[in-house]
Amino acid sequence: MTSTAGVVVVGGGQAAFSVVSTLRASGYDAPVTVFAAEHHLPYQRPPLSKKAHTEPEGLRVELVPESFYRERNIDLRLGDDVVALDTAAATVVSRTGARVPYAHLVLATGARNRPLPVPGAELDGVHALRSLDDALTIGRALTTARDVVVVGGGFIGLELARVALARGARVTVVELADRLLSRAVSPELELPLRERHEHAGLQVLTGTGVRALEGPGRLDRVVTDREHLAADLVVYGIGAIPRDDLAREAGLAVDDGVVVDEQLRSVTDPRISAVGDCARHPHPHAEGPVRLESVQNAIDQGTLVGRRIAGSPASYESLPWFWSDQGDLKLQIAGLRSPADEVRLVPGDSPERLAGYAFRDGLLVAVETLNWPAEHLAARRLLERRTPVSAGDLAGTTLGALARARRAAEVRA
Amino acid sequence: MPTVIFQLPDGTERKVIAASGTVLMQAAVSGGVEGIVAECGGNASCATCHVYVDSEQAELVGPPNDVEDEMLDFTAAERRPTSRLSCQIHLSDALDGLVVHVPEEQV
Ligand SMILES: Cc1cc2nc3c(=O)[nH]c(=O)nc-3n(C[C@H](O)[C@H](O)[C@H](O)COP(=O)(O)OP(=O)(O)OC[C@H]3O[C@@H](n4cnc5c(N)ncnc54)[C@H](O)[C@@H]3O)c2cc1C
Numbered sequence: 001m002t003s004t005a006g007v008v009v010v011g012g013g014q015a016a017f018s019v020v021s022t023l024r025a026s027g028y029d030a031p032v033t034v035f036a037a038e039h040h041l042p043y044q045r046p047p048l049s050k051k052a053h054t055e056p057e058g059l060r061v062e063l064v065p066e067s068f069y070r071e072r073n074i075d076l077r078l079g080d081d082v083v084a085l086d087t088a089a090a091t092v093v094s095r096t097g098a099r100v101p102y103a104h105l106v107l108a109t110g111a112r113n114r115p116l117p118v119p120g121a122e123l124d125g126v127h128a129l130r131s132l133d134d135a136l137t138i139g140r141a142l143t144t145a146r147d148v149v150v151v152g153g154g155f156i157g158l159e160l161a162r163v164a165l166a167r168g169a170r171v172t173v174v175e176l177a178d179r180l181l182s183r184a185v186s187p188e189l190e191l192p193l194r195e196r197h198e199h200a201g202l203q204v205l206t207g208t209g210v211r212a213l214e215g216p217g218r219l220d221r222v223v224t225d226r227e228h229l230a231a232d233l234v235v236y237g238i239g240a241i242p243r244d245d246l247a248r249e250a251g252l253a254v255d256d257g258v259v260v261d262e263q264l265r266s267v268t269d270p271r272i273s274a275v276g277d278c279a280r281h282p283h284p285h286a287e288g289p290v291r292l293e294s295v296q297n298a299i300d301q302g303t304l305v306g307r308r309i310a311g312s313p314a315s316y317e318s319l320p321w322f323w324s325d326q327g328d329l330k331l332q333i334a335g336l337r338s339p340a341d342e343v344r345l346v347p348g349d350s351p352e353r354l355a356g357y358a359f360r361d362g363l364l365v366a367v368e369t370l371n372w373p374a375e376h377l378a379a380r381r382l383l384e385r386r387t388p389v390s391a392g393d394l395a396g397t398t399l400g401a402l403a404r405a406r407r408a409a410e411v412r413a
Numbered sequence: 414m415p416t417v418i419f420q421l422p423d424g425t426e427r428k429v430i431a432a433s434g435t436v437l438m439q440a441a442v443s444g445g446v447e448g449i450v451a452e453c454g455g456n457a458s459c460a461t462c463h464v465y466v467d468s469e470q471a472e473l474v475g476p477p478n479d480v481e482d483e484m485l486d487f488t489a490a491e492r493r494p495t496s497r498l499s500c501q502i503h504l505s506d507a508l509d510g511l512v513v514h515v516p517e518e519q520v
């Protein structure tokens with residue numbers, strides 16, 4: 001290997017940033033190059049569906065200023081994407097023709113939106129949200145939109161629906177499944193969540209498929225299998241697909257994401273790692289390999305790989321957690337629930353607060369909270385430390401109270 | 414704009430000039446201060462931006478808000494009397510020279 005080869009990172013998002021900042025913080029001093037397809041400095045996506053539409057031009061979402069990369073000698077190549085991996089020569093090839101050798105390669109390519117498979121999806125006035133540019137476009141469209149239809153009742157759809165509502169539009173959410181957030185949230189918590197959205201003024205149609213988007217040139221209605229909805233803006237969010245095509249074309253194992261081991265190395269080529277939305281990995285809290293789409297996962301996986309390359313290897317076992325702000329609802333999830341788990345809803349100390357405790361074989365495995373960040377944090381502390389918490393331990397009390405009591409007992413001991 | 418000083422667990426110190434209208438967490442992240450993870454980007458969701466305000470300046474900075482106060486009971490490092498979430502501290506010229514201590518762990 002030539003002495004100039006260092007780390008090459010493909011992708012300029014949350015996970016890529018975590019890798020390179022960790023490398024330098026850990027004392028790694030060989031070359032670090034980042035290929036980032038977008039023209040923007042690496043930025044946070046969560047505000048895009050929560051805030052960017054209220055203050056699109058004023059919103060600052062970049063993770064750190066340009067000087068951060070310069071001062072740390074990180075070669076950040078914005079607007080240039082990697083188009084091929086030559087794993088035999090350990091070199092990447094970019095669209096502009098750059099060829100850069102690597103000692104370690106990190107794939108942090110994220111995910112793309114699943115396209116809406118109905119006629120009319122290409123009409124003017126139909127948008128999906130993933131990038132900052134998308135958010136600016138949707139933000140502008142919202143200044144005039146009167147009738148907004150959101151296709152997909154997942155996190156991004158519901159967040160956007162509440163933003164559109166706050167901007168004065170009539171908003172309908174159309175969801176094919178028979179409930180909102182069907183993959184992510186328990187049916188028990190979904191009910192009160194839906195009630196609150198409807199109370200705030202969202203129209204919610206579940207069990208309803210979209211057949212077509214129609215209009216003379218420009219969109220003016222959505223045809224569902226129940227009724228026609230007037231619409232001058234459609235935003236859809238029906239899931240994401242990992243960007244694993246580079247890996248597949250290079251002959252790496254891919255299965256809805258780049259398949260990696262517990263240290264996040266490709267199972268095909270140990271000089272290549274994958275992190276964030278594009279990686280499928282084993283996890284001690286999951287039954288089989290998982291692919292997680294969250295900021296926590298992108299940050300923690302990037303940190304783990306950065307440290308490993310700098311000389312401190314470890315297995316990935318961070319507790320998964322997630323948040324979503326939907327209007328005045330702050331939804332947080334700690335741990336991984338599976339559909340067979342038993343969920344008990346517990347009211348908080350004020351009417352807007354609620355928690356759902358998920359038990360498997362009588363032990364707590366995941367906690368969903370509404371507007372109750374302290375309870376969420378208590379759950380994380382207990383689940384992270386793998387402290388067994390039984391359904392009996394939680395009879396008549398909250399996790400917050402339990403965690404405080406246990407902490408006090410530790411201090412006394 | 415105010416200059417703020419982060420004292421790191423290893424005894425070193427980082428001085429950062431804050432941009433106008435920002436919160437302390439943003440100053441830390443822009444300045445590349447290790448140890449302020451800020452997973453939620455300032456959303457009062459994660460408690461990975463925990464700091465200890467220097468006790469001499471605690472009064473100037475003020476107490477945590479209600480939600481923050483509850484969250485501080487569950488930070489990764491121990492809570493102390495001057496614990497704050499740095500994303501909830503709004504900077505102004507009055508806080509020029511602010512000194513905060515970064516805890517050992519955030520997650
Ligand atoms: C609107 C929105 C809201 C969200 N809200 C939340 C939330 O509230 N909480 C939460 O936990 N998570 C949220 N997420 C998810 C979270 O943002 C992602 O899980 C996280 O960004 C994943 O980081 P990543 O680095 O893997 O991918 P990304 O941040 O998507 O970055 C990947 C980057 O790689 C680039 N790229 C791809 N291929 C190439 C190539 N060949 N060459 C060069 N560059 C390439 C892409 O252009 C992209 O910029 C949200 C996501 C979206 C879209």
Ligand code: FES
Pocket residue numbers: 438451452453454455456457458459460461462498499500501
């Ligand atoms: S950055 Fe998440 S709580 Fe402060």
